């Protein structure tokens with residue numbers, strides 16, 4: 803059994819009295835495309851922002867390829883291979899780790915600037 807390529811545990815983000823992301827756990831396995839679904843305001847964007855460095859969670863841990871990471875900026879996350887993008891997800895072919903996150907973030911960042919092709 804392989805290890806998750808990307809893992810979140812207990813991810814929580816609060817804005818004052820609003821808990822945007824509440825104790826979120828997830829595992830993204832190698833080769834898996836993981837969709838994040840939920841009601842408006844459920845915390846989908848906040849989760850994607852957390853794993854791509856756009857917000858720093860108040861609590862919880864993110865593990866990328868077996869290493870605990872704590873991204874403080876999108877640039878830092880991008881350097882490690884975790885980024886958001888507006889491009890369509892390349893679901894038809896075997897995917898590289900960068901493309902997993904790319905797929906997870908496809909709907910999130912129209913404001914986020916030009917996409918860079920996965921390495």
Ligand SMILES: Nc1ncnc2c1ncn2[C@@H]1O[C@H](COP(=O)(O)OP(=O)(O)OP(=O)(O)O)[C@@H](O)[C@H]1O
Pocket residue numbers: 817820821822823840841842843844845846847848849
């Ligand atoms: N920067 C912020 N300041 C204050 N509250 C925020 C902020 N970002 C998100 N929230 C709040 O956190 C909650 C989760 O927001 P988020 O945008 O993550 O949800 P979402 O699942 O992406 O919603 P949608 O389906 O509308 O895109 C909402 O109640 C939202 O108003």
Ligand SMILES: [Mg+2]
Pocket residue numbers: 846847848
């Ligand atoms: Mg959203």
